[in-house]
Amino acid sequence: MINNSHSFLSDESLEEINNSLNWHSGVTLPDGRLLGSLTKSKRNEPETIPDYRVERLHKTLGLNGKKVLEVGCFEGAHTASFLRYTDDVTAIDIRPQNVINTLMRLSVLGHKANVFVANVEDLDDSVEKFDVLFHCGVLYHLTNPVEHFKKLSGLSNYILLDTHIAHPSEKPEEIDGYEGVSRIEGGWSDPFSGKDSYSVWLTEDSLRSVIKDSGYSVFEEWETRTERNGVRICWLLKYT
Numbered sequence: 001m002i003n004n005s006h007s008f009l010s011d012e013s014l015e016e017i018n019n020s021l022n023w024h025s026g027v028t029l030p031d032g033r034l035l036g037s038l039t040k041s042k043r044n045e046p047e048t049i050p051d052y053r054v055e056r057l058h059k060t061l062g063l064n065g066k067k068v069l070e071v072g073c074f075e076g077a078h079t080a081s082f083l084r085y086t087d088d089v090t091a092i093d094i095r096p097q098n099v100i101n102t103l104m105r106l107s108v109l110g111h112k113a114n115v116f117v118a119n120v121e122d123l124d125d126s127v128e129k130f131d132v133l134f135h136c137g138v139l140y141h142l143t144n145p146v147e148h149f150k151k152l153s154g155l156s157n158y159i160l161l162d163t164h165i166a167h168p169s170e171k172p173e174e175i176d177g178y179e180g181v182s183r184i185e186g187g188w189s190d191p192f193s194g195k196d197s198y199s200v201w202l203t204e205d206s207l208r209s210v211i212k213d214s215g216y217s218v219f220e221e222w223e224t225r226t227e228r229n230g231v232r233i234c235w236l237l238k239y240t
Contacts, residue, residue: 005110006030017108021101024191025075035108036075036101042192049109050081053234056222057132057160058085060236066131069156071120072138076102082134083111090130092118094195124151133159140164140201141185141194146176146210153215159237161211162223164230166201178206204233215239 006029009017018037025043026036038044050058057063063085073079073091079102082089091113093099102115120138133156139145140163152159166172172179180200186193202210211218219238224231 004030006033006035006108009108014108017104021104022097023075023101025077027077027080027105029108035105047077049077050084051078053136053160053162053222054078054081054085054134057134057236060220061132061158063132067129068132068134069130070134070136071123072136072141073102073115074098074137076105076115078134078136079113079115080106080109080111083109083113089113091115092120094119095191098191121148121151123148123155125154127155129154130156131158132156135159136162138163140183141199143194143196143199144175145180145200145202146178146206149210150214154239157239158219159216159239160234161237162232162234163207164201164227164232165207166203167231168203172203172206175200175202175206178210179203180206201230207233211237 014033023036024039026034026038026046027049028046029035034046063082066086067088068082068086070079070082070089070091073093075098079089079091091102096117099115099117106113121142142148166181170181172181180202183199183201185196185199187197188195216237217240218235220236222236223234
C-alpha cells in the first residue's frame, strides 16, 4: 500500500477521473484537491475522512484487526475511514456505479478492500461472521426493514445503526407485527434513494423491538438528531 498514492496523480488525470465517472459526493485529498464532485443539495460539502462515527467506533471497540462489513457503501468515504484502522473491510452496494466509484476512490487514496455489488436484503446468517457491521443510511430505504433486520441475527458482534425513524406525530401502519410509516422513494434513478418506489420507516418503539427480537441489544445510544427528512438515530448494538 502506498499511503501517498494521490501525489502520483497529475491534475490532468484527476480531472479525467472526476469527469469520467458519475460522482455524487466529493472528498478532499491530503493535498487539498477534490476527488469526485459536489451536489447542490445533499452532498454540497466534501465528506470527512475519517467519518466521526468510525472514529467513535474505533475509540469504543478498537478497530485494529477487526473484520468490518459496510452495507450501502455509496462512494467509499466510510470505507476509506475504516481502512485507517483495519485492513479487513468488506463493502457492498446494490448500485454498480457506486462500487466503481468506491474502488476508484480507494485506489487514489492508496487503499484496498473487498468491494462488490450486492443487495443488502440478501444478507443472512449464511455468510461469514464479522466483528462490526456498519449499517448507516440504509434501513430507512427498505420496503421491509423488519424482515431484513431479523436476517442479520448473529451476523456481527456489533452493529452501528444509523437510520431515520418515524416521527411520533405520524400515524403508523402494522408491518409484520411492528409499526412503521410508508415513505415515497425516488427509485433506482435517484442515487440517494432506495431501489423501490417506497420505503418503510419504523417507529422508535418498533425499532427497539426488532433489535431485541433479532438477538441484539442497544449497547450505546449515540445520537438522536433532526435532519431535513426527519428524526434520525445513531445506536451501537451488541449481539447478545
